[in-house]
Amino acid sequence: MLKFRWNFQWVVFFIALLNMVVVLVVSPTKSSANTLESSKSSETTDSSILSTINDDKIAPTPEQSPESVDQDNNLMEQVTPVSDILSPGTTGSNTSGSLDENSPMSQVSSVSQLADVKPTDWAFQALQSLVERYGVIAGYGDGTFKGNRALTRYEFAAGLNAALDRLNELIASSTAELVKKEDLDTIKQLQEQFSAELATVRGRVDALETKTAALESQQFSTTTKLTGRVQFVVGSLLAGDNVVTKKAAPRVVTFQDSVSLRLNTSFTGKDSLGISLGGGSIVSLGQTRAGLLGTFDGRTADNANVTRPLNDFSLGGLRYRFPLSKNTQVNIYALSDGANEIGFTIPINPYFESNLATGANGISRFSRRALVYNYGDSGGGIAVLHRLNQQFQVGLAYSAPNANNPTPNNGFFSGRYLALGQLLYTSRDKNFRAAFTYVNTYSPPNTRGLSGTNFGPAAGSNLVNSTVAGAGTVANLYGIQAFYRVSPGFAINGWVSYGAHRYLGRGDGEAMDWAVGMAFPDLGKKGSLGGLFVGMAPKLISLSKNVDLGAGLGQADKDTSLHIEAFYQYKIADNIEITPGFIWVTAPDSNASNPDSLFGWVRTVFRF
Template sequence: MSIVRWNSRFTFWLLFLLDISIILVMNPAKSQANIPESTASTVSNTTLVPASGQSPVFFADRNNSVVEQVTPVSQLLSPVPKTSASPVSNHQVRSLDDNAAMGQVNSVSQLSDIKPTDWAFQALQSLVERYGVIAGYPNQTFQGNRAMTRYEFAAGLNAALVRINELVSAGTSDLLRKEDLETLQKLQNQFAPELAQLRGRVDSLETRTAVLQAQQFSTTTKLVGEVETVIGGIVAGNNVVTKQPAPHNFTFQDRVTLRLNSSFNGTDQLRVTLGGGNIASLGGTRSGILGTSDGKTSDNASPLFPNNQFTVTGLRYRYLLGSNTAINVFAQSDGAFELGLSGSINPYFEGSAANGISRYSRRNMVYDYGDTGAGIAILHNFSKQLELGLEYTSINGNNPTENNGLFEGRYVALGQLLYSSPKKNFRVALTYANTYSPPNTTGLSGTNFGPAIGSNLANSTVAGRATLGNLYGAEAFYRINPSLAVNGWVGYSAHRYLGSGDADAWDWGAGLSFPDLFQKGSLGGIFVGMEPKLTSLSKNVNLGNGLGQVDKDTSLHIEGFYQYQVNDNIAITPGVIWITAPDFDASNPDSVVVWLRTTFKF
């Protein structure tokens, strides 16, 4: 279209509309009859602000009033209450970015980006200085090269019609000179091809837009990746079983997770998770380098698969049942973690390949009984403040053999009620879980029963006996200010070794979090707690330390980390885990683990 730019058609359209005024002025009676009553008085004195993502209104009438638009402006604009302190007139145009708005300009020289050498300079000068139907942006620019929206066109059209009404009502045909008429006629002839082309393009766009609106959703799959590398090892401590010093060898390990998120109607999600790694656990129940799960690091590889073997670690479909209920059906997953039940009350420690270094600093033991498997989870919002989460996971739901399957094998059923304050800076949750483990069954983590953290006794069972657990937890989170938050919990578990006896286990923890520490996006954390400790046991039950023997001392878990956010995709997290009296035995020297984790997300 030669030198005429799509974005500069403001000027032409106004001149073209003023051209209509020639006919209206020459035939005032006929013109008045042909003007709809709705356009007779369309000037609003309301100060308006464009909604987010929209453009400011460009045009004002001659009296500097913002032109009321015929199109429903509630989709674009919202009224701004007037205050006596504001120097802005209620006739001026305001933008979201500049409250010192600029309304009608009296001279084209007030528009800083208009130069006498511009091809449309004379036309703009006429519209500004003779007809008064041009308003600038708040920063005193016209921005003639930007795209014109339908709202702006409607505002400009209305401003021109208001001006036409003024001319007709006043009978001031002498304001229109012969030179202006010739200029308008010339412009009309020059722009005839462009108008025809524009009409065709608009018709085409409307057709394509209708198709897009009818087919605005399409099935898509998004890949989310996560790569974690770890350099770390034990710098102090013994194996609690052999009583020999643990090897102080540092290792370089990895974990990779790929998530394929697909949606079929825009509100549902099918998630397929693939993962593999070789991050070795430093300890387990009477196994591993430390001989205990105390201080167990997070994101350890499954002992049931070879190192770095890529497997399907999660398969879940989520859909909405009404506006307040989400249903999650999974063939391989962990319902409690899928729902984020622990993350909401421990947001600065819970995280995938992020935040806390240890498994225990991330969550109360009530969430850790069980393993990944098949099941269903439901999240329901009673209100903006009250949320209910329910989940049932069958650990070996894919196994048809005896003491396995969906309902005869190992399972965990969990429910949680979460309250959040209106400002979301305070949350408290009450959690209950019921779990059952047949004898001699294990999950992907290699455990049979217990939280897989804490003392060996808390994770032990009676050989040949099934085990039942009733778990209770109370958790809270409070964000004191944007740079400081505190969280804590207490957990109690009642174990029943069917046909043998009972036991009790307790845990507690408290953490301080420092968001944006030293730089925006980074995070610091300090955590102190007591991992699961067996506090009582039936006198006729022996879990490995003798009849009726429980953990005799108190062990503390002390942890600190600093997550340095390099950018949106890379974070480097050094941290340390210090365990006093490992396995709740003061005769064992303290163990210390140092960790340097690097996380790449894409």
């Protein structure tokens, strides 16, 4: 029987109609589907335990580098958003086990099951009769009747159709003499008057059944969802010299690409296994000392993995997430990094960090990540996120970039590692977020991670990414990041981070960065985004006198290099956007003797 929703006005009409048509002699037998127990069993309870903790979700290519693993993990969020799992103070998609107030429930067998129907209500007797004598009343998912809501003609048609079905059952189970001819004529007139609406309802049901059958036959998997991203980039250096050779760098326009695929599987409805594959040919204009400019300054975020051949399609990320309790989530990953699992689970910097939901992407690695996050590298590890209350969340992570390498100075515990802890605060209105982050990291001598470095943020100056040959390096990193949505069309974010380096057996160094970003959602068009970013990329601000990182004993970075970035992400269609932008770096490599560099970048993204 078709389930439908009633209000008091037509409850009275229907009870009068039924009593006019048939003075019931036969009391309908209640089926098990109309019992309280069956109604309760129909409620959705096996859903994500943690979905009431988080909110929004905002993915470049999945390559085996920190920025690409960040992108991979955000690809996964389409299916099981951690921001839908652990973002304070939101109901997410209602997978916490609580029922949606507008979702239908099984037909009730007693009027007492409807929490908002009182014996003093003027239509109580009519409703009680419909429930107990005819069994054709269904409430809402939250156990209410909502009798004061307006009734549409389609809803009345659906109710009338159900009533007619019930009348046919009653007539079939009784004798013809019990029904008067004029009463049947009245029913016939109502049926004819609402014939168009009844036909529309039947047509909609038939169409839904056809679409459902097609989806079931064509779906990729009952438990796995496939998402993807194709990206084209046209870029060129417009100005700047190589800081090592001191010669003008080539001004060559390039056309490059990347492809990423994400398989997201849930075994229980609460967990998520994410597998990402990808490859590309995008070469950053600011990549390594061997790159175009000879420095990490201006490093773009869309670049391919520097340790693998271009367009080599390979595994880019592997992670399994599951709830340990109502407020705790565990992430076990074979290929990711702790900074991503904690720092980017709920974006502090949502309009510059990559995310599939809004497609927001800063052009550079620096505009997406503070120094405190950037020392991480792809590898195996574990992260635990725990909600303290609706406003506070704590996260802990341990990653080992070379966990799968059995040689000396490598492995899960004896090689390079990153241990991260973070406290996140989110305001009740979700317009403000702040995070306090601490990282302890160690790099053995003469090892190399997937980002191409042994140590450092893989952004900013060469000295801040340098180590002493033959010596291990330890760092303690501290960061404060904040985000504030001033209005629907304007948001601001910023951070300050500090790093204390120790070159074991040699001496110490200090690193620092800061940044401010401004975002303009829906600029010019709904779904588009403007971004402006200014900051001091990571630089070495001091160095012990007996340590030489390549510039001489005790020589830290001489000057301050500013990173200025702007982009406009124009939404062409729901799954297509084009983003022109530029990166301007003053005093590259934190050296005022180097002329400013300027990059032009146009990125086109297709999502499916």
